[in-house]
Amino acid sequence: MTASIANQTAIIGIGATAFTRSSGVAVDRLAADAASAAMDDARLDPADIDGVIAYASGARAEDLIVPLGLPNVGYSATVQLGGASGVSALQVAAGAIVSGLARHVLVFIARNGSTESRIGARISSILPSPQLRTAFEHPVGLFSPAQHYSMICRRHMHEYGTRREDLAEVALTMRAHAQLNPKAQMFGRELTMEKYLSSRPIAEPYLLADCCLETDGAVAVILSAAAEAPAGRPRVLVSGAAEGRPPSGDDLSNRDPFFDIGLTYAAPRAFEMAGLRPEDLDIAMIYDCFTFEVIHQLEELGVCPRGEGGPFVRSGAIRLGGRLPVNPHGGLMSEGHLGGMGHIAEAVRQLRGDAGERQVDGTEAVAVTGWGDFGDGSVAILMRG
Amino acid sequence: MIDSQELEQTLGAGFGALFHPYFDGLARGQLAIPRCTACGRHQFPPRSVCVHCRGHDFAWDVADDPRGTLFTWTVVHHAKGTEFEALAPYAVALISLAQFDVRLYGLIPEPEGLEVGASVRLVFPSPDGEVPAGSSTVGRPHWVHANPD
Incomplete structure (x- = not known):
C-alpha cells in the first residue's frame, strides 16, 4: 500500500486578526497577531513551530519568523497557485508532517489587501505567464479577474441558462450569513435584491455586488500529526487534499473544454483519498471571489452536474438550513478576503462545534476549495474525528 | 495604436x-x-x-479576411487607472476565428447589441489616420459587427 496523507494530520490551531478595510498596522504585525492566536489555540509555544508556509502574496515566512522569534523552523514553502494557494498549502504541510520533515507547520496569510496590495497590484506579481497578459490582453483592454471571469459566467449563462437571479442568490446568501458573524466586514449591512440589482456594473455581467471584498488582516492555521491534537475537543482531520489545473492553466482564451477548472481534476482525487462522496458533505466552503465562481465550483466539486449550479443555488440549497450550506461565515464576499484562509478557519470552527449562531449542527465533513489565477484549483476534505 | x-x-x-x-x-x-x-x-x-x-x-x-463569431464577452465599465478609462463602457470578447481553429481576445468599442454567435470582423486603423468605414475612431485594431455583404 502506498503512503497517503489521508487522516494522518489535523488542524490543531486557528488564529485571525480583525478583518478591516484599514488595519493601520504593517503586515508583520498582522502576521504575528494571527500566528500568536493560532499557537495559543493549538497550545504550542514558538519553539514548537518547525515549519512555515507563507502565502503567495503578502507577508513572507521571514516576516513571521523574525518578529515571533521562531528558533526551530527547518521547513518552509510557498505555493504559487494564486487564491488556491492556502488550501494547497494544507496538502504541502500534511506531506511534510507525514514524511517527518516537520512536526508543527504554520500556514498563514497576512496582507493589507485593502489599503496596500489591492487586486490590480497583486495579479501583476503572481499571475502565471505575465507575457501573455502584456502582449494579448492589456492591448485589448483586458486587465482584471472580474473581466476574465465574467466571460466564463456569460458563456455559462448562454449554454446552460444560468440567470442573473442565480448570481444574486449567491451574493444575498453570503451577506445573510455574514449577519451571523460579528467579525465580518459586512456585519450589520444587509443586502437586498434591490440593492444588489442597483449596484454599479464593473465588468458585466458582474456588478459590484458580484465581487468579493478587499481586506486588511491575517489568518493562520497550524497542522500537526493527528495524534498530537490537544485532548478535550474534537479533532479536525485533513482527510483528503488535492490541487489541479485545467488545460492551458495560464490562459483562458483557448481552454478546451472551456468549463474545466483545476477543481474538475482535484475534487475526485480528494474525495477518493477521504473515502467520501460529494453528497456526504455537511458544509461546502467555496472560494467566492465572484458570485458565478461559487456556482461553477459547486458543479466541478461534484455537488451537482455541470450546468445545474444555477437551479441548485436557486433552490435555496446553499443557505444555512438548506441542503448544503455554503460559507456560513459570509465568505470572501461578506466576511472578508484573505485568500480563502478564512474559509479554512471557519471549517475548523464548524467541525469543532464552535461557530455560535451560525453553527451547522452535527457537522462531520466539510470541503474547502481554493480558486486561483485562471481557474487553478485546490480542495481539502476536513472531517471531525 | x-x-x-x-x-x-x-x-x-x-x-x-x-x-x-x-x-x-x-x-x-x-x-x-x-x-x-x-x-x-x-x-x-x-x-x-x-x-x-x-x-x-x-x-x-x-487570415485572408479576419472574421469570427462571438464566443463570449464582458462589458467593461470599471477601467480606472488604465488607458482604456475614457473608452468605457467597452467590450472585450473571445472571438472564434472563422479561418483558423483558435479563439482570440478582441476589443469591441461599441458594446451594444452583442450576442453569442454574432459575426464580427477585425478592422485596423489606417496608417494615414483615416477612419475605415463602419469602424469606430479607436486607434488600435478592434472588432465590429460584420454586416453580411
Missing part, C-alpha cells in the same frame, strides 16, 4: 521575438496566427512549445 517595438522591449528578447510576427502583422494591417510545422495545428496565444505535440517550429498564416 499599439507600439509594437515598445511592447517587444517590455517583453524582453525571448518573448519579444516569439510574438514579433503577430505584432508585425498587426502593424501592416494583417492578422497572423502561428501554425506548428510538426503537427500542422494552429494555436493561440503563441507559445515556444506546441501545446498539441511539443514541436517548437512555427510558420505564420495570415
Whole structure:
C-alpha cells in the first residue's frame, strides 16, 4: 500500500486578526497577531513551530519568523497557485508532517489587501505567464479577474441558462450569513435584491455586488500529526487534499473544454483519498471571489452536474438550513478576503462545534476549495474525528 | 495604436521575438496566427512549445479576411487607472476565428447589441489616420459587427 496523507494530520490551531478595510498596522504585525492566536489555540509555544508556509502574496515566512522569534523552523514553502494557494498549502504541510520533515507547520496569510496590495497590484506579481497578459490582453483592454471571469459566467449563462437571479442568490446568501458573524466586514449591512440589482456594473455581467471584498488582516492555521491534537475537543482531520489545473492553466482564451477548472481534476482525487462522496458533505466552503465562481465550483466539486449550479443555488440549497450550506461565515464576499484562509478557519470552527449562531449542527465533513489565477484549483476534505 | 517595438522591449528578447510576427502583422494591417510545422495545428496565444505535440517550429498564416463569431464577452465599465478609462463602457470578447481553429481576445468599442454567435470582423486603423468605414475612431485594431455583404 502506498503512503497517503489521508487522516494522518489535523488542524490543531486557528488564529485571525480583525478583518478591516484599514488595519493601520504593517503586515508583520498582522502576521504575528494571527500566528500568536493560532499557537495559543493549538497550545504550542514558538519553539514548537518547525515549519512555515507563507502565502503567495503578502507577508513572507521571514516576516513571521523574525518578529515571533521562531528558533526551530527547518521547513518552509510557498505555493504559487494564486487564491488556491492556502488550501494547497494544507496538502504541502500534511506531506511534510507525514514524511517527518516537520512536526508543527504554520500556514498563514497576512496582507493589507485593502489599503496596500489591492487586486490590480497583486495579479501583476503572481499571475502565471505575465507575457501573455502584456502582449494579448492589456492591448485589448483586458486587465482584471472580474473581466476574465465574467466571460466564463456569460458563456455559462448562454449554454446552460444560468440567470442573473442565480448570481444574486449567491451574493444575498453570503451577506445573510455574514449577519451571523460579528467579525465580518459586512456585519450589520444587509443586502437586498434591490440593492444588489442597483449596484454599479464593473465588468458585466458582474456588478459590484458580484465581487468579493478587499481586506486588511491575517489568518493562520497550524497542522500537526493527528495524534498530537490537544485532548478535550474534537479533532479536525485533513482527510483528503488535492490541487489541479485545467488545460492551458495560464490562459483562458483557448481552454478546451472551456468549463474545466483545476477543481474538475482535484475534487475526485480528494474525495477518493477521504473515502467520501460529494453528497456526504455537511458544509461546502467555496472560494467566492465572484458570485458565478461559487456556482461553477459547486458543479466541478461534484455537488451537482455541470450546468445545474444555477437551479441548485436557486433552490435555496446553499443557505444555512438548506441542503448544503455554503460559507456560513459570509465568505470572501461578506466576511472578508484573505485568500480563502478564512474559509479554512471557519471549517475548523464548524467541525469543532464552535461557530455560535451560525453553527451547522452535527457537522462531520466539510470541503474547502481554493480558486486561483485562471481557474487553478485546490480542495481539502476536513472531517471531525 | 499599439507600439509594437515598445511592447517587444517590455517583453524582453525571448518573448519579444516569439510574438514579433503577430505584432508585425498587426502593424501592416494583417492578422497572423502561428501554425506548428510538426503537427500542422494552429494555436493561440503563441507559445515556444506546441501545446498539441511539443514541436517548437512555427510558420505564420495570415487570415485572408479576419472574421469570427462571438464566443463570449464582458462589458467593461470599471477601467480606472488604465488607458482604456475614457473608452468605457467597452467590450472585450473571445472571438472564434472563422479561418483558423483558435479563439482570440478582441476589443469591441461599441458594446451594444452583442450576442453569442454574432459575426464580427477585425478592422485596423489606417496608417494615414483615416477612419475605415463602419469602424469606430479607436486607434488600435478592434472588432465590429460584420454586416453580411
